Amino acid sequence: MAVTLADVATRAGVSAATVSRVLSGNYPVAGATRTRVMRAVEELQYVVNGPASALAAATSDLVGVLVNDIADPFFGIIASAVQSEMGTGAPGTGQQKLAVVCNTGGSTESELTYLTHLQRQRAAAVVLTGSGVEDEKHGAALASRLRRLAAGGTRIVLCGRPPLAPPEQKPQHKDAEHKDVQHRHHGERQARSGRGKERRETLEDQAPGPRDDEHQASDTGDGIVTIAFDNRGGSRRLTEHLLSLGHRSIGYVTGPADRTTTRDRLEGHRLALRAGAPELLAQAEQFTVHGGAYDRSSGYDGALELLRRVPDLTAVLAANDTVALGICAALRDQGLRIPEDVSVAGFDDLPFSADACPTLTTVRIPLHDAGARAGRLALGRETPPPGGVATVRTELMARGSTAPPSGSRN
Amino acid sequence: MAVTLADVATRAGVSAATVSRVLSGNYPVAGATRTRVMRAVEELQYVVNGPASALAAATSDLVGVLVNDIADPFFGIIASAVQSEMGTGAPGTGQQKLAVVCNTGGSTESELTYLTHLQRQRAAAVVLTGSGVEDEKHGAALASRLRRLAAGGTRIVLCGRPPLAPPEQKPQHKDAEHKDVQHRHHGERQARSGRGKERRETLEDQAPGPRDDEHQASDTGDGIVTIAFDNRGGSRRLTEHLLSLGHRSIGYVTGPADRTTTRDRLEGHRLALRAGAPELLAQAEQFTVHGGAYDRSSGYDGALELLRRVPDLTAVLAANDTVALGICAALRDQGLRIPEDVSVAGFDDLPFSADACPTLTTVRIPLHDAGARAGRLALGRETPPPGGVATVRTELMARGSTAPPSGSRN
DNA sequence: CTGTTAGCGCCTTCAT
DNA sequence: ATGAAGGCGCTAACAG
Numbered sequence: 001m002a003v004t005l006a007d008v009a010t011r012a013g014v015s016a017a018t019v020s021r022v023l024s025g026n027y028p029v030a031g032a033t034r035t036r037v038m039r040a041v042e043e044l045q046y047v048v049n050g051p052a053s054a055l056a057a058a059t060s061d062l063v064g065v066l067v068n069d070i071a072d073p074f075f076g077i078i079a080s081a082v083q084s085e086m087g088t089g090a091p092g093t094g095q096q097k098l099a100v101v102c103n104t105g106g107s108t109e110s111e112l113t114y115l116t117h118l119q120r121q122r123a124a125a126v127v128l129t130g131s132g133v134e135d136e137k138h139g140a141a142l143a144s145r146l147r148r149l150a151a152g153g154t155r156i157v158l159c160g161r162p163p164l165a166p167p168e169q170k171p172q173h174k175d176a177e178h179k180d181v182q183h184r185h186h187g188e189r190q191a192r193s194g195r196g197k198e199r200r201e202t203l204e205d206q207a208p209g210p211r212d213d214e215h216q217a218s219d220t221g222d223g224i225v226t227i228a229f230d231n232r233g234g235s236r237r238l239t240e241h242l243l244s245l246g247h248r249s250i251g252y253v254t255g256p257a258d259r260t261t262t263r264d265r266l267e268g269h270r271l272a273l274r275a276g277a278p279e280l281l282a283q284a285e286q287f288t289v290h291g292g293a294y295d296r297s298s299g300y301d302g303a304l305e306l307l308r309r310v311p312d313l314t315a316v317l318a319a320n321d322t323v324a325l326g327i328c329a330a331l332r333d334q335g336l337r338i339p340e341d342v343s344v345a346g347f348d349d350l351p352f353s354a355d356a357c358p359t360l361t362t363v364r365i366p367l368h369d370a371g372a373r374a375g376r377l378a379l380g381r382e383t384p385p386p387g388g389v390a391t392v393r394t395e396l397m398a399r400g401s402t403a404p405p406s407g408s409r410n
Numbered sequence: 411m412a413v414t415l416a417d418v419a420t421r422a423g424v425s426a427a428t429v430s431r432v433l434s435g436n437y438p439v440a441g442a443t444r445t446r447v448m449r450a451v452e453e454l455q456y457v458v459n460g461p462a463s464a465l466a467a468a469t470s471d472l473v474g475v476l477v478n479d480i481a482d483p484f485f486g487i488i489a490s491a492v493q494s495e496m497g498t499g500a501p502g503t504g505q506q507k508l509a510v511v512c513n514t515g516g517s518t519e520s521e522l523t524y525l526t527h528l529q530r531q532r533a534a535a536v537v538l539t540g541s542g543v544e545d546e547k548h549g550a551a552l553a554s555r556l557r558r559l560a561a562g563g564t565r566i567v568l569c570g571r572p573p574l575a576p577p578e579q580k581p582q583h584k585d586a587e588h589k590d591v592q593h594r595h596h597g598e599r600q601a602r603s604g605r606g607k608e609r610r611e612t613l614e615d616q617a618p619g620p621r622d623d624e625h626q627a628s629d630t631g632d633g634i635v636t637i638a639f640d641n642r643g644g645s646r647r648l649t650e651h652l653l654s655l656g657h658r659s660i661g662y663v664t665g666p667a668d669r670t671t672t673r674d675r676l677e678g679h680r681l682a683l684r685a686g687a688p689e690l691l692a693q694a695e696q697f698t699v700h701g702g703a704y705d706r707s708s709g710y711d712g713a714l715e716l717l718r719r720v721p722d723l724t725a726v727l728a729a730n731d732t733v734a735l736g737i738c739a740a741l742r743d744q745g746l747r748i749p750e751d752v753s754v755a756g757f758d759d760l761p762f763s764a765d766a767c768p769t770l771t772t773v774r775i776p777l778h779d780a781g782a783r784a785g786r787l788a789l790g791r792e793t794p795p796p797g798g799v800a801t802v803r804t805e806l807m808a809r810g811s812t813a814p815p816s817g818s819r820n
Numbered sequence: 821c822t823g824t825t826a827g828c829g830c831c832t833t834c835a836t
Numbered sequence: 837a838t839g840a841a842g843g844c845g846c847t848a849a850c851a852g
Contacts, residue, residue: 002845004845006845014823016823016846017822017823020848021847033821048845051463052461052845053530057847057848058847064510071489075486076486079480080513100511101513102509103493105490116457122461148455152412325762352762355738356762356765356766414828415831416829426830427839434831437837439837461829463831465844466831467832467844
């Protein structure tokens with residue numbers, strides 16, 4: 001059917017092996033022969049058969065990038081950055097890796113499906129971006145599949161999610177875990193599986209700077225590299241910002257309940273409360289609305305709910321910038337002014353945040369840099385951080401949507 | 411190295427052929443045997459070798475989605491929609507196609523590279539989204555590669571760009587073409603290559619509705635399907651909106667000069683001027699700034715340049731919503747109020763536009779619907795439109811950023 | 821430098 | 837319903 005290597009070889013009067021060598025360019029070939037072959041290739045419009053080539057060479061130039069929501073610029077920016085690192089090496093040499101982005105839609109099944117496909121294709125690397133789902137079963141399935149992939153030579157990079165939990169521990173005291181789920185938002189939940197630490201109790205003593213130490217102990221030696229975001233530290237600083245402005249009635253619209261990012265940001269918030277305004281912790285749950293998604297309507301609905309529960313609200317934190325926009329819209333629709341009546345803050349500092357109305361106070365994550373680094377790591381072009389985990393800093397961007405509470409409304 | 415079909419066969423005490431049949435599920439196999447095989451697969455954690463399978467079967471379940479800028483929600487939304495149509499068929503049956511999105515960055519080289527790769531992989535389909543580059547050479551190269559792909563059984567869908575020009579025509583009168591490039595923004599440029607029509611001259615007589623007729627003659631019978639956006643019609647209605655508000659000093663910050671979308675939107679603008687305020691056409695070029703990209707900074711810089719050229723500007727049209735945000739920022743930085751001093755309008759109606767400051771008047775393109783349809787077309791699950799081309803309607807979204815000119819400023 | 825020779829792992833007739 | 841065997845198109849040792 002299609003034209004094959006053999007056809008080109010015949011046309012050029014050489015053997016198939018020679019054609020192959022010319023094409024892959026990793027072997028000396030006489031100049032004259034090379035041009036003859038190239039001409040035959042042109043004339044026949046020959047295109048290598050990928051599967052055949054991959055089968056014989058047992059390698060692939062595919063790099064998979066898994067994202068939760070490709071329509072969300074958060075992921076678009078990361079994916080774009082990852083991809084920008086792939087194009088190294090002269091175009092002809094076949095040195096280029098191909099980054100393909102796979103949209104999981106946040107579904108664990110879909111995540112596994114893509115992983116399977118990537119494994120089928122013997123992908124050179126896969127980058128998993130964004131918050132993971134905190135489901136014990138899925139977590140285990142994911143971790144084991146990732147380890148298998150890594151063992152098979154596929155480089156694995158986690159970007160924007162915490163590192164994998166160590167493999168050997170068996171699910172212990174399931175009951176405690178269940179209780180934990182219910183109480184996790186009281187700021188008293190246990191440390192994450194297998195990495196208990198009491199030091200959080202003394203957090204008040206620490207400077208509010210980035211906290212890189214959360215994951216230091218998790219080098220499981222499986223070669224899986226992680227670029228984590230300092231969601232907790234950023235969220236903490238954001239809440240501190242509000243507290244220092246004088247807010248004492250601070251609502252929070254979270255992301256989906258089962259996501260690592262949701263949890264980390266909420267934890268940061270609670271840590272700041274505990275340190276700066278412990279009296280607010282008691283009613284924290286009342287001030288927290290759990291959004292169903294990282295989208296605008298979650299923010300809109302969440303804000304309305306919050307207003308219902310807490311009429312004298314003076315500030316609202318959002319799961320991310322998109323949610324914040326929804327919150328702003330709801331507040332406006334209720335006749336409230338931002339920031340005069342209510343302050344609002346987002347997270348991520350996506351490009352549109354600086355153009356929102358008013359400009360949005362948020363926490364900047366260097367998404368592009370993180371993605372680029374993940375890309376380099378995926379290609380093995382950068383040495384992994386010690387322990388296999390790096391945490392990128394986040395930065396408070398105080399803008400127009402936050403201000404001191406007016407003290408009087410309506 | 412990895413576990414193979416043969417390993418599974420041995421473990422299950424059957425032949426490799428049987429395992430293959432069980433896995434692909436397209437052949438009768440005894441129930442007992444099937445379960446035995448499945449168990450072996452589980453125990454061995456067997457994963458099919460994609461390349462080998464593709465080689466032997468000469469098929470692939472890959473669908474490529476090419477986008478110009480994955481960090482831009484415009485593309486994210488389309489890609490997400492395309493992908494949402496892939497998941498049909500029971501998960502186990504292997505009926506699922508895998509959509510992978512490839513970020514070309516708007517580079518023609520990169521576009522071709524990805525296409526080559528997809529061709530190598532014998533992709534089942536490829537969807538090209540967003541505006542194409544209007545380069546004669548690239549256009550030809552792209553068209554021929556696309557036709558070859560289509561001939562090889564890969565379904566091709568164009569989404570958001572005009573259909574391919576017919577193949578047989580040779581590049582005629584290059585001189586005229588060059589002149590054309592210089593003068594194309596005077597509203598008098600020739601019709602696109604090979605499809606001359608004089609009817610545009612009489613456009614004033616037509617209703618300002620969508621114009622589906624532009625591409626009707628381009629069914630080249632190659633099976634390549636197109637979902638075009640009515641950029642021209644939308645842009646025209648947008649300008650009519652401004653004219654009807656009373657604006658007579660209307661600037662335009664375009665997208666990159668060589669993109670089909672840029673051209674179509676600008677044409678729609680000029681058509682509206684000709685029909686509603688022909689006296690403005692003479693100075694049209696002065697009121698037009700050619701932005702370098704579809705991004706915020708293009709808008710920012712473009713607005714400043716426009717203000718320099720036309721101090722009494724009362725309205726600015728943007729290449730798209732992102733550019734519009736940049737324009738708004740620049741205007742604000744110059745101490746101008748929107749829309750009191752200057753009206754601003756975007757294009758696309760991306761999600762953030764409704765939350766911009768002020769809310770952005772724009773033209774809505776049903777990106778999700780278009781993408782979903784492209785996805786169905788790519789799978790052959792929807793019958794192609796007559797002539798192979800469908801044009802999706804666009805809708806004017808008049809919001810807060812446009813208002814009648816105040817008539818006095820400073 | 822170039823040709824020859826084996827597979828890579830799977831699918832698919834063809835037998836059984 | 838299952839097994840045996842050939843080949844998909846290419847690459848990677850080996851010769852020469």
